[in-house]
Amino acid sequence: MQHEHTPTSGELMVGAALGCSTAWVSMAFKSMGLYAGMAQAESTLDAVYLVSIISVALTLLVAGALAQETEKLITGKASIWALPAAIAASTLAMPLCTRLPAGADITAMVAVGAISGVASGLFLIRFGVSFSLLSTGSCIIAAATGTIAASLLFALFLLFDPLPACSLAASMPLFAAVLLAFGMHVLADQGKAESIESAAEQARKEREKEGPERMPKRESALSGRELDRLTLQLALCSALIGFSNEAVRTLYVHMGVRDVGGVGYATVEGGGAFVATVIVVGIALALANMKTQRMARNIYHFLILLLVNSVLLLLVPVVYGQRAALIAHALNSASYACFGMFMWTILAGVCNRCPGQRIRTFAFVRAGWALGPLAGVVAGRFVLHQLGISVESAMPIIGFGVLAILIASGFAFSETDLARAMDLLPIRHKRRFREKCARIAAEHALSDRESQVMVLLAKGRNLPYIQDELLLSKSTVSTHRQHIYTKLDIHSQQELIDLVQNTKEKPTAS
Structure with missing residues (x-):
């Protein structure tokens, strides 16, 4: 079990940086705050958002395919300032697109959207690298802080007139860069994280040592194929949940939420932020004090239940009037924010x-x-402009939304996949467990495959799980188990579990 600890300044700064970065997305693309009162404001927002999100996706795909080149780019000292500066500049330019002559406005929308997309995509990767250098406890604190901060910053943004709102939105990536740089520096000084530059150098040395097609030995928990599968599962799960949330959110905003205006709209988002705060704190405490795999599954089930309910509530404002959309929209925002925090940690x-x-x-x-x-x-x-809002048009969105969530949680990223992912989290007690298993395996001359089977048995896994995990037949797993019991002079899985628990840790050099 992980010990509770008081959040440090470094963890809070990294979390606040994530909050600023996430809030920028909402400020730039999830409200009319930058375009209020301008002609063709909604169509301009849609066009810039479309170009930007496509640019983000393409940037991420190219960056993933050219990972080593991307690593050199984002770990350069200039990138921490150049990328947010480009995002800020594109944010300031967004409202100006509506004031340009016909033809030039389209070109400007494409340029602004593309710049914001490419720069924010690369900046996001730098955040990902930074979070991967944190312990699970630090990551939970940072993700929770970021989720809360993003909701509150967006609620504040909705109270401003267009000019100050635009300035606030443009400042978000700059604040994010400063907070991220200083937060990671503080954590590195405290010994709680490596610097991004040193981590990149270490990764390069490992690739050179092991060869481009092999995973480093210390990453043996995942083979290349297993990592590819897990990557695909996480991507598909995130895509399905994101589809469901955004399709429903689009309808909620046009079913009375947006028409409340000003303080009322901000109050709705503020209420969503409050709900998100309560849930995030609960999730963070549960994760930080996790004792069993069942706890992780319970958290996952709770999030899925919240997401499904936020979709099913779509019928309420259709039947009972626009005002009923306010609470449903707040739940939708809160549930997706919490799901995002959970996925950031995983x-x-x-x-x-x-x-x-x-x-x-x-x-x-x-x-x-x-x-x-x-x-x-x-x-x-499509539903809004082609079908209008009615029970008949809302039902397909509800159906597809719920189906997407169920596919995401039941097939794309199931409980079994969650258990595998949780095994990878850098939690202190898990490091001690692996060290004990490695010590037992070395002392009793277990083979590599026997060591893998022993670790899973010591975790309480049954034979079918081990067969599926290691892609072995039932007879092969049984044979390995018998060899392990013979070499360790034990007779049952419980004796193995007790042996690992009672093995003393190797003393560290002072």
Whole structure:
């Protein structure tokens, strides 16, 4: 079990940086705050958002395919300032697109959207690398802080007139860069994280030592094929959840939420932030004090239940009037924010255990995370403009939304997949467990395969699970188990579990 600890200044700064970066996305693309009162404001927002999100997805896909080149780019000292500066400049330019002559406005929208997309995609990867250098406890604190901060900053943004709102939005990536740089510096000084530059250098040395096609030995928990599968599962899960959330959010915003205006709209988002705060704190405490795999599954089930309910509530404002959309919209925002925090922790843990592949893994997963909401916006807009809002038009969105969530949680990233991912998180007691297992395996001359089987048995896994995990037949697993019991002079799985628990840790050199 992880010991509780008081959040440090470094963890809070990194979390606040994530909050500023996440808030920028909402400020720039999830409200009319930058375009209020301008002609063709909504169509301009849609066009810039479309170009930007496509640019983000393409940037992430290219970055994942060219991971080593991307690593050199984002770990350069200039990138920490150049990327947010480009995002800030494109934010200031967004409202100006509506004031340009016909023809030039389209060119400007494409240019602004592309610049914001490419720069924010690369900046996001730098965040991913930073989070992968944190322990699970630090990552939870930072992700929770970022989720809360993003909700509150967006609620504040909605109270401003267009000019100060634009200035606030443009400042977000700059604040994010400063907070991220100083936060990681503080954590490195405290010995709680490596610097991004030193981590990149270490990853390069490992790749050179092991060869481009092999995973480093210390990453043996995942083979290359297993990592590819987990990457695909996380990307697909994020895409499906993002599709469901954004399709429903698009309808909620047009079913009375947006029409409340000003303080009322901000109050709705503030209420969503409050709900998100309560849930995030609960999730963070549960994760930080996790004792069993069942706890992780319970958290995952709770998030899925919240997401499904936020979709099912779509019928309420259709039947009972627009005002009923306010609470439903707040729940939708809160549930997706909490799901994002959960996935940040899982993804950071996977990247932590696979440093040689962290950029590739993070970029591909986040590409799915970007494409899902894009598809959701398209679906929501189609319903609005082609079918209008009614029970008949809302039902397909509800059906597809719930189906997407169930596929995400039941097939794309199931309980079994969650258990595998949780095994990768850099938690202190897990490091001690692995060290004890390695010590037992060395003392009793277990083979590599026997060591793998022993670790899974010591975790309480049954034979079918081990067969599936290691891609072995039932008879082979049984044979390995018998050899392990003979070499360790034990007779049952419980005796093995007791042996590992009672093995003393190797004393560290002072």
